[in-house]
Amino acid sequence: MPHTVRTEKEITRFAGFLQDQGLKLTTERTALVREIFATHYHFEADELLFKMKEKGLKISRATVYRTLELLVKSGMVRRVHLGEDHYHYEHVTGNSHHDHLICTTCGSVIEFHDDVLEQRQREICERKRFTPTFHNLQILGLCADCRKKGELPDAPDRVKMIGAGATQLRK
Amino acid sequence: MPHTVRTEKEITRFAGFLQDQGLKLTTERTALVREIFATHYHFEADELLFKMKEKGLKISRATVYRTLELLVKSGMVRRVHLGEDHYHYEHVTGNSHHDHLICTTCGSVIEFHDDVLEQRQREICERKRFTPTFHNLQILGLCADCRKKGELPDAPDRVKMIGAGATQLRK
DNA sequence: TCTGCAATTGAGACTCAGTCTCATTTGTTG
DNA sequence: CAACAAATGAGACTGAGTCTCAATTGCAGA
Numbered sequence: 001m002p003h004t005v006r007t008e009k010e011i012t013r014f015a016g017f018l019q020d021q022g023l024k025l026t027t028e029r030t031a032l033v034r035e036i037f038a039t040h041y042h043f044e045a046d047e048l049l050f051k052m053k054e055k056g057l058k059i060s061r062a063t064v065y066r067t068l069e070l071l072v073k074s075g076m077v078r079r080v081h082l083g084e085d086h087y088h089y090e091h092v093t094g095n096s097h098h099d100h101l102i103c104t105t106c107g108s109v110i111e112f113h114d115d116v117l118e119q120r121q122r123e124i125c126e127r128k129r130f131t132p133t134f135h136n137l138q139i140l141g142l143c144a145d146c147r148k149k150g151e152l153p154d155a156p157d158r159v160k161m162i163g164a165g166a167t168q169l170r171k
Numbered sequence: 172m173p174h175t176v177r178t179e180k181e182i183t184r185f186a187g188f189l190q191d192q193g194l195k196l197t198t199e200r201t202a203l204v205r206e207i208f209a210t211h212y213h214f215e216a217d218e219l220l221f222k223m224k225e226k227g228l229k230i231s232r233a234t235v236y237r238t239l240e241l242l243v244k245s246g247m248v249r250r251v252h253l254g255e256d257h258y259h260y261e262h263v264t265g266n267s268h269h270d271h272l273i274c275t276t277c278g279s280v281i282e283f284h285d286d287v288l289e290q291r292q293r294e295i296c297e298r299k300r301f302t303p304t305f306h307n308l309q310i311l312g313l314c315a316d317c318r319k320k321g322e323l324p325d326a327p328d329r330v331k332m333i334g335a336g337a338t339q340l341r342k
Numbered sequence: 343t344c345t346g347c348a349a350t351t352g353a354g355a356c357t358c359a360g361t362c363t364c365a366t367t368t369g370t371t372g
Numbered sequence: 373c374a375a376c377a378a379a380t381g382a383g384a385c386t387g388a389g390t391c392t393c394a395a396t397t398g399c400a401g402a
Contacts, residue, residue, distance in 0.1 A: 024398050060352040081252050101301045120288050129315035130272045137308040144300035231381045
């Protein structure tokens, strides 16, 4: 599979970040960035580990987590809560910030961005003399498809997720 | 320490819920509800376990988690993410829903509620034909006090928390 | 091109929140 | 008060994520 121009650009971007920090661009890091930017949904750390293994690249769990941490620091990847009890990751492309509608029945995730919401949040912070750096909004509920199928909303504490994912990934 | 009328009322409410479900009101559950409704900040499950132990009531971890689950189901307690990698809990009193401003420097949590924000979220859901059941908004940043002290905002992925809490709670 | 060495890696031990099991105990209904 | 389902405690277990340390590797300078 040929690497797209896009992913190669991201590798260059990451290389620049690493250089600035006096860190090194290794083959493992390169492979991980390539995979992450070829993935267009929210993924879990262990899922990424598993996919690398599938491709015959043996990269340790520690390296996966370490690289994700660097990518988050560089701003190229975001770590998000999607109603489950562990993190998901998503790559950040260009215009960047968005929030999530999460279907508690089928697990699908709809991204959205709304300037009115953002502006109102800034106003609230101002009133409370709070300096925001980041925010995180998940709306849980039932997507149009599940609604149509006559599903009933789950209790909000019982969010099950579908995943492109692979369970029992370890060892 | 005398139990307030308020907490006794909550016990009655929980008893009603349990009865409806064909479940039993045990001494452990009563003690936990009392403690939870006497606590006016966001607490962790292990913190609750530890406080019970401190009071000489030995209630197992399993019971603490099981009771919290029931309380969440009954709507009397809410499980929230506060930027850390595990859950916090808060009791729900009366008018209920709010969101959180979380200081990434000192860990303080400011609650707020804003109807404009809520209304706008409903509009967004409508436009996406999504049926919301619940939402969750955390704004991370720097509180007024930390701002005054000249603290700089942490990276958003590095949220440390103060706690009224007790580390090394197990066993 | 080669060298030196700090940065990086992998393997696996470890942590920590949360779940599960099962033998024993307890609340409630008849 | 008996019967029995529900609940409990102890501790084993799980799964995500972190840490350690010896071995390896990228890269800046000779």
